[in-house]
Amino acid sequence: DAEKAVAQGRGILAKNLNCKPKELIFTSGGTESNNLAIKGIAEFYQNRGKHIITTKIEHPSVLEVCQELEQEGFAITYLEVDHLGNISLEELQEAITPETILVTIMMVNNELGAVQPIKDLAAIIKKQGKAPFFHVDGVQAMGMLPIDLQELSIDLFSFSGHKFHGPKGVGGLFIKEGVQLVPLLDGGGQEKGIRSGTENVPGIVGMAKALAIAGEAREDKAAKIRALQQLLWNGISTEVADCKLNSDLVIGAPHIISISFPGIKGEVLLHYLESEGIYVSTGSACGSRSRNISHVLQAIGLNDKEADGTIRFSLSVETEEADILYTVDKITAGIKELRLLMGR
Numbered sequence: 001d002a003e004k005a006v007a008q009g010r011g012i013l014a015k016n017l018n019c020k021p022k023e024l025i026f027t028s029g030g031t032e033s034n035n036l037a038i039k040g041i042a043e044f045y046q047n048r049g050k051h052i053i054t055t056k057i058e059h060p061s062v063l064e065v066c067q068e069l070e071q072e073g074f075a076i077t078y079l080e081v082d083h084l085g086n087i088s089l090e091e092l093q094e095a096i097t098p099e100t101i102l103v104t105i106m107m108v109n110n111e112l113g114a115v116q117p118i119k120d121l122a123a124i125i126k127k128q129g130k131a132p133f134f135h136v137d138g139v140q141a142m143g144m145l146p147i148d149l150q151e152l153s154i155d156l157f158s159f160s161g162h163k164f165h166g167p168k169g170v171g172g173l174f175i176k177e178g179v180q181l182v183p184l185l186d187g188g189g190q191e192k193g194i195r196s197g198t199e200n201v202p203g204i205v206g207m208a209k210a211l212a213i214a215g216e217a218r219e220d221k222a223a224k225i226r227a228l229q230q231l232l233w234n235g236i237s238t239e240v241a242d243c244k245l246n247s248d249l250v251i252g253a254p255h256i257i258s259i260s261f262p263g264i265k266g267e268v269l270l271h272y273l274e275s276e277g278i279y280v281s282t283g284s285a286c287g288s289r290s291r292n293i294s295h296v297l298q299a300i301g302l303n304d305k306e307a308d309g310t311i312r313f314s315l316s317v318e319t320e321e322a323d324i325l326y327t328v329d330k331i332t333a334g335i336k337e338l339r340l341l342m343g344r
Helices: 002-017 030-045 060-071 089-095 118-126 201-215 218-239 266-275 295-299 304-308 321-341
Strands: 024-027 051-055 075-079 100-106 133-137 156-160 171-175 256-260 310-314
Touching (some): 002 024, 002 201, 024 030, 030 060, 030 100, 051 060, 089 118, 100 118, 118 133, 201 218, 218 256, 218 321, 266 310, 266 321, 295 304
Parallel strands (some): 051 075, 051 100, 100 133
Antiparallel strands (some): 156 171, 256 310
């Protein structure tokens, strides 16, 4: 029965992503999937070349793996981004060399909501004579943006269940048929030997169900969230002087918005809002315990004061207009109080 449940879950996910069930491997989440994709390709195909391309705004589970591979003799190119977190197609094209074996770029940035043009990037990558593999960290995109893996022409795609209201501790990796990886784990040979370890059966079933639900009227849900995102920015920018928007509210993801409040300590504002029942972060949610200035905010050119006063708001299908209006009121009151205390 458990085996059937896992197979059914794999089928549901494959249908929603437009891929073959056998191309999906279950993991513990996005971090493991990213590690497996990048290290697996690097180790298996290093005889072809030892050059990898990524961006300066990737999740730590990508950047730290790349830094580790640099210590092992790989050359890593970190692409620049503009003030909204968008990369240059021309810069990517210029960065690819005959030694490039992998390009790894996230679909949606977890701090800014910037959406990279994955289909256009894939077209550039795949027109090379000896085309590098293309890995996409799709963790923040799943359930929110349309994802058709056949249409995107990518080789590997990471995702995590809890980002679309599934259980925590379960995720997956799409591995295009024919692509080979060296496993991270040795053991019982589960998941075709690519990811040994007992399958998280309830997690897999729950994740598949969550994606099926997320896919129902997805465009309507996304439109609702985008309207709330705009309402939040309009309210804050009207009431709070000199705040700065770091997200693109037109082509960016609808569920993430980053706003800087120069001169305000983001950590202090975070705790003020927390006391009012509003939960935000000073960076990505999974890295909110880190006290360092975000590498993403540095990459888009924010100065120290702007970066230190930046808050990331996350919205979902459960967010309502009343939540936004309440948040605007509390942000306005909080900023005024903090600036009064600081003598501004």
